[in-house]
Amino acid sequence: MTALFSTRQHCGRTMTDRRHVLVVGTALAAELSTTYRTVDTSLLCHGSAGATPPGDFVCVRVVERDSEPAVWIDRAREIHSLLPVDRVVAFGESEQIVAAVIAEELRLPGHHGVDVVRSVADKLEMRERLADGALGTVAFAEAHDPLSVERFAYAHPGRRWLVKPAMGTGSRGVTELVDLRHSTAAFNRAREVANPVAGSRRVMVEEFISGRQLSVESLSEDGQHRVLAITQKYTDERTFAEVGHCVPAELSPEDTNAVGEYTCTVLDALRVHYGPTHTELVLGAAGRIDLIETHTRLGGHGIPHLVSAALGFDMHELAFAQLAGVPLLPRLPAAVPRATSAQAVWFGYAPVPGRVHSLRRRTEPEAHVEVLVSPGDEVTADMTRSSRVVAARASGATGAEAVRKASQAVLGTTVVIECSMTAQLLGP
Structure with missing residues (x-):
């Protein structure tokens, strides 16, 4: 209907x-x-x-x-x-x-043409498009079945691997494969995650890259890209779910410039020429940069609010203005701007599944705490959005200070599940 x-x-x-x-x-x-x-x-x-x-x-x-x-x-x-x-x-x-x-x-x-958007949204297609150039630094392959995963792992020994849906959202369906005996379960988990509109159910396996996880918040107009912020990302080691962010990431001037230039090169290679983008990457040893993925949209999980508070750029308003036909380039800096403060957000997840009975939180004068659920809501324990129960934002003179305040505010929240089990939400 x-x-x-x-x-x-x-x-x-x-x-x-x-x-x-x-x-x-x-x-x-x-x-x-x-x-x-x-x-x-x-x-x-x-x-x-x-x-x-x-x-x-x-x-x-x-x-x-x-x-x-x-x-x-x-x-x-x-x-x-x-x-x-x-x-x-x-x-x-x-x-x-x-x-x-x-x-x-x-x-x-x-x-953007459909081919451009698909090459960004479909991570397997993105890897294929970038494979022949200097950006093709991550080993990958399409996995048609669990045996494909095993063959690829045997062909590239001594590395860590991720099995994931080519068009997933968030961390849903992503598994680090540490034991090939679990390849079938990992493949099926990724296969079950289907994009409800685009409909792609392809599965891929790729090299896991260690290092600092960053995201780059940019706006593009007429093929020119402007990097507004670089975000430090914090993820759960087991599920890869995002547990927190901090703007700006504390980087040397050399790394800041390298990350910004790398991001613009990625966007050019994928023929992105307009609108907001959110590019996730890994900064490794000796300054090596590897692409995780990019998106033709604003960053999620409250990142635009952190950018606004730390740098004074309202990314929502800028994106809206561009839709209205307002030229953006005159309003945007040519180089990555310096922040006036550090801003962090930290998330708390339900540790057990069930129905929320009650929530209790202590007063946090140094953080803004937002409870995301109400009594009676059903929650999961898989560290997806359906298990996120609280978010806390805080500012500080440094990223470490902002993260400490936000994560401690999450620690001050207690959720009571209907099964009468009381669990204090885990912080960093």
């Missing part, structure tokens, strides 16, 4: 230069529609028929979660017929490809 409705009484082009932006997926859609009123915003998303997503939208179309791309395209054409669409954007990961398909079907200029 598809819900068809408009949230305003009339859908018609007014005598202004306002752009009509179609947001695919709900991520940041309400924020764009209510805070950046120099554009008209419409929404195309999956959800329940008849449910009106929050926001001030010109038009809304809702499709079922597992709808084929053709259904999304048909609904986009309906919106386009009511009020011609100028820009199509997806702020979330899962809708990137379908947004590119819609822009291409509507023949809208200035967007």
